[in-house]
Amino acid sequence: MASPVSLPLYERIRRKNTIPRAVELLILFLLISLLVYRLLNRENHGVSWHMAFFCELHFTSVWILTVTIKWNQVDFITHPERLLQWAPELPPVDMFVTTADAALEPPIITVNTVLSLLALDYPADKLACYVSDDGASPITFYALIEASKFAKLWVPFCKKYKVQIRAPFRYFSKKIQSLGHDTSIEFQQEWIKMKDAYEQLSQKVEDAATRSWSCDLTGDFAVFSNIDRRNHQTIIKVIWENQEGDSNGLPHLIYISREKRPKHPHHFKAGAMNVLARVSGVMTNAPFMLNVDCDMFANNPQIALHAMCLLLGVQNESDCAFVQCPQQFYDGPKDDPFGNQLVVLYEVGWLYGSATEDILTGLTIHGKGWRSALCNPKPDAFLGCAPLSGPASMIQQKRWATGLLEILISPRSPLIATLTGKLQFRQCMAYMWLQGWALRSIPELCYAVLPAFSILTNSHFFPKVQELAILIPVSIFIIYNLYTLSEYLQIGLSIHAWWNNQRMLRVNAMSAWLFGMSSVILKLLGLSETVFEVTQKEQTSSDDDDDDDNVNANAGRYTFDESPIFIPGTTILLVHLMALATGILGFRRVHNDGNGCGIGEFIGSLCVVLCFWPFLKGLFGKGKYGIPLSTVYKSGALALLFVQFCKWTSMG
Template sequence: MANATTSLPLFEKIPRKNTIQRGFDIIIFFLLLLLLVYRLYFLNHYGFIWILAFICESWFTFTWVLVISTKWTLVDYNTYPDRLLQRVSEVELPSVDMFVTTADPVLEPPIITVNTVLSLLAVDYPSHKLACYVSDDGCSPLTYYSLVEASKFAKLWVPFCNKYNVQVKAPFRYFSGDDFTKSSGSDTSSNFQQEWKRMKDEYEQLCVKIEDAVQNQNIVPCDLTAFSEIDSKNHPTILKVIWENKEGLLDGLPGLVYLSREKRPNHSHRYKAGAMNVLTRVSGLMTNAPYMLNVDCDMYANNPKIVLHAMCLLLGSNSEKEIAFVQFSNAFYDGLKDDPCGNQLVVMLEYMACGFSRLQGFFYGGTGCFHRRKVIYGLQQDNIDSVNEEILKRVGSSKELMKSVAHALKGKTNSPDHLSNSIDTAYQVAGCGYEHGTSWGRQLGWLYGSTTEDISLG
C-alpha cells in the first residue's frame, strides 16, 4: 500500500470540458471571415473609409485567432497535499521565505499589512520551516510598531488556528460578522465559544492600538530609535528581527523580520523589483530557503494549505525540467456581484491564464507566487562552486552572500532559527549602492525596467 501511495502523482493537469464555448468561438470566427470577404468584395465602391474599416477588422480577426488558440484547451491543476505528507515528513519539507511588501502607510494602512502577515504566519506548514520578511519602502514607524504588536497577537492567534483548524487565517475576515458560528465550522463547544470571544477581543484591542497610533501618533514604548528624524526617501537601512523561532518548534511562531532598505536621492530605488532583490539578498543571508513566496500587503492567504499545494507542484514534477515558479490566481473579496468594470479579472484569470497553463504555464502575476531561489539567482551550479572574482562581480562584494548563493544552488539551506546572527552582513547587502557594477536587475533577481516587478521578469 505504501508503494502505491508513493507512485501516485502529487499533482495532475486536468483539461476542462468547454465544447459549447468552442462552438461559439468558431461561429464568431467564421462571421468575422465573412465580414472581411464582404469588405473585400465591395472595396472599390466605398473608397478610403472602407479600406480603413477593413484594416481594423482584419486586425481584430487576427487578435481573435490568437485569443481562441490560447483558450482552446483550458486546464486546471489538482494538487494532493495528503500524498505529499505521506511521502515526505514534516522534517524533510523544504523551507520557504515569505516576502510581504508595502510602500505607503497611508495608501496601505498598517492593519491591512498586519492581517496579511498574520495569515502567513498561521498557514498549515511546519513553523520552523517558515520565515516572514516585511519590506517597508515607506520607512514608517507605524508599520514597524504594528508588526511588533501583531507578533504579540500572533502568539495567541497561531495556536488558536492550529487547535481549532481555522481555515480563514486573516483575522479581519475570520471575525467579520457578529455570529461566531459563521466562522467556527462545526465546533460550537462552550470552550471554543469562550476562546473565540477572547481571541476576537484580543484582535479588537490590536486594531484599537494600531488605529490610535495612526490617528494620534500615540505609539506606546517601543524601540523606535532607528526611526528618529528619518526621511522616508533619504535614510539608512533599518533591519529588525521582531521574532525568531530559536527553539525550532514545529508548532511555534515563524520568524518575522522587518526591513526598510537604504534610500538616497542620488540612487534609483527601482520600485518594487528593487525591494524584492533586497529581500532576496537579506533572506539569503538569514535563512536562504530554497523557495520564496511573494505577497502584496493586501493579499492575505485565503487557503491554509497554500504552501503544501505549491510544494506538490514544485516537488512533484517528474520531467527533467524543474518548475520555476507556481503562480496562484488572485481572489477578490467584497467585490460587486456583477463586477461591471471587470476589476476581478475573471476573463484573464479563469480563461486566458488557464489556456496559457496548457501551452507553457500560468501567467506570472507577481503577488501570490512561489519561486525557486536558484532560478531567481539565474546562475549555473557548475560555475559557482568557489568564490572567485568573476562571480563576486555578478553577485556583489559580499563573500557571505556569495556562499549563500552557492548553498542555494546546491540545494542547501541556512538554519532559519538564528536570524539575528546575520544582521551585520545583511545591512551591507541592503545598501542602495550594493548593486552598482553587479548583475542584479539584469541577469540576477527581479529584472528592472518597469514600475512593477512582474512585467520584465514574467
C-alpha cells in the same frame, strides 16, 4: 496500496474543451466573414465603414491570440493536506510581503496578510516571513510588533479549529454560525476572546495611524527618529525569532526597510524584492521563496501550500520546473539535488526596467527554459482589498498597461525572445496577448465612438437590417457574450460578476490603458519618465459576507476623483448622450433602406451607455461617488468639439 509519502502532491488533468474550441473557431470564422464583407463593400461607404474595418481587424487578431493560448487547457489539482506527510523532506520557505506607503496601504491590511501567513499549516521552524516596508514607517513596524503578540493566540486557534480563512478581518466579518465549526460552548468562548483581541489590535493600529506616531521614538523605534523615507540607511529588525526550532510555534518575522538615497535609483518593487532575496539568503538561506501582495492573499493563505505542492512535486522531473510567473521562485546553491533548471532565478534576480517587474522577470525565466503552471485553488486567494472600480483600480490598470507595453517594445520583447529560440511560440502568444493591453485602447476607443459618429453624421457602419449580412455582427455579439458568460458560470461566478467585468474591460481599455499607452509614448519622446504610482488600498468587509454578490456590490460601487484618467470615460458618455438625444428628438432620421444611420447604430450607442452606466450615475452622485465638476466641464468641452467635428464631416 501506496504509502502516504508516495502519494503525489498534485495531479495534472487535461480539460475536455471540444465544445469551447468549436465555439472559439465559430467566432473566428464570423469575424473573418465580417472583414471580408467590409472589404467587398468598401467602395460604397464612408469613414465609418473603414474605421470599423480596421478596428475589427484588430479584434480578430486579438481573438486569434486568445484561441491560440486557450487551445490546450489543463488543471492542476494540488493536495496540500499531504504536505505534512513529507515533513522530514520539506524545505525551508521564506515568504515576502511588500508594502510601500502606510497612508495608501493601511498597516492593518499588511497585518492581516502577515497573520494569515504565520498561521500556515507548515512546520513553523521552516518558515520565515519577511516584510519589506518601502515607506520606512514606524507605524508599520509598530503594527507588526502588535501583530506578533496577537499571533501567539491566533495561530494556535486556527490550527486547533482548522480555520480555513486565516486573515482575521475576513474571518470575523462572517457570522459565527456560517464558519462551519462546532458550536460548543468552548469554541464560542474562544471565538469571542479572539475577536475581542483582534478588535484591540485593530484599534491600536488605527490609533497609531491616526496620531501619525506622536509617541517617543526610543528603543527599537529610535532608528525611525527624524527619518526621511527617501533618504535613509537600511533598517532590519527581527520582530520574532523561533529560537527553539519549535515546529508548532510561530515562524520568524523580520522587518526590512532597504536603504534609499536621492541620487541612486531604487527600482521600485523589483529593487525591494532583490533586497529581500539578499537578506533572506544571509539569514536563513531558504531554497524556496514566496512573494505575496498584501491585497491578494487575505482570502486564502493556503495558496502558498498549493504552490509548494507544485514546486515540490516536480523535484524529480528533470525537464521543467513550475513557477507562478513568478509568484514564487527558487533560490539555492547550484549543487542542490532538485536539478539545475531550478537554479535559474538565482542568477537572474528580479529585473529592472518595467513597472510590471513580475511579468518581466517571468518572461526572462521562461526564456531560460522554465515552464509555468496556474495555481488557482478554492476559495480564490485574491480578495481585492482595493475597490473593484474607482481611482485605485484605474491607476493599477494604467500601471500594468504601461509596464506591459514597455516590455513589448523593449529589447526583452517576447517577439525577440521567440526569434532567438528562447521562447516557445505559444509562450510568445500568451505574452503578446497580455502585453497588448495598452495598444487595444485605440481600437476600443474608435469602435466605441463609431455609433455616435454615425448618428451625428447620418451615416452607418453596421450592415442594413434588411441585409442578410446583419446576422454576422449580431451572431458575434450573441455567441461571444453567451460563451464568456458560460465560462463565468462554470467556475461558480455570478452573472453580476460577469457583467461587471465585461463593463470594466471596456472602461479600462478606453481610459486607464489609454493613459498607459500615452505614458510610454511620452517616455519614448523623452518628455517624461515612467512613475510608479502606489494605489490606495481599502479594506472591505460585510456583516453579511456569506453572500458574495452582496460583497461585490458593496466593494464595487464606483468612486471618482479629480484625476484626468476619468475624462475619456466621461467624454464618451456625454458624446453618446448627445448623439441619442439628436436622433430621438428627430434631428437625424433613422434610415433602414438608405445610406443613413439605422437601428444598429442606435443599439450600439445604447450598449456603450450601459457600459458606462457608473459614469452616468456619477454625473448625479455626490462626494466620492460623483464625478467632479472640473472633470464634467473638461469632458463636456471635448464632447462639444466632437459634435462640431461630426457636423463639419457631414457638411463636407
